[in-house]
Amino acid sequence: MSRKLEIIVLAIILIFAAQFIHMSSTTDAEYGGADGEAEGVINEITGGTYKPIAEPIWEPPSGEIESLLFGLQAAIGAGILGYFFGYYRAKKTYENELGYKGKSKSEGDRPSLEGDRHSL
Numbered sequence: 048m049s050r051k052l053e054i055i056v057l058a059i060i061l062i063f064a065a066q067f068i069h070m071s072s073t074t075d076a077e078y079g080g081a082d083g084e085a086e087g088v089i090n091e092i093t094g095g096t097y098k099p100i101a102e103p104i105w106e107p108p109s110g111e112i113e114s115l116l117f118g119l120q121a122a123i124g125a126g127i128l129g130y131f132f133g134y135y136r137a138k139k140t141y142e143n144e145l146g147y148k149g150k151s152k153s154e155g156d157r158p159s160l161e162g163d164r165h166s167l
Contacts, residue, residue: 089097107113 107116
């Protein structure tokens with residue numbers, strides 16, 4: 048990477064970090080997911096008579112751990128997708144550059160079968 052590009056990337060990261068720290072320290076907002084909002088809407092529509100048919104097997108002890116697990120799941124999924132996209136892109140590049148199309152040997156490298164017939 049060029050030095051100029053490294054400085055630009057570092058500046059973008061610092062801007063987002065400063066914005067995150069500022070927003071975290073000045074607001075008293077608690078981040079909630081869509082599940083909590085949906086539960087409130089269901090209770091409002093049904094008047095509190097709705098009872099879920101299933102309960103979770105394990106519930107994380109706090110919202111931070113739940114967010115951590117969600118982020119970890121997203122990172123693992125992105126890593127798997129990135130691996131396969133990279134694999135197939137590199138495969139396509141090698142096929143285009145080397146003319147390799149999945150053959151074990153190119154046509155010119157194969158031994159002639161005619162010489163073998165005469166030796167029998």
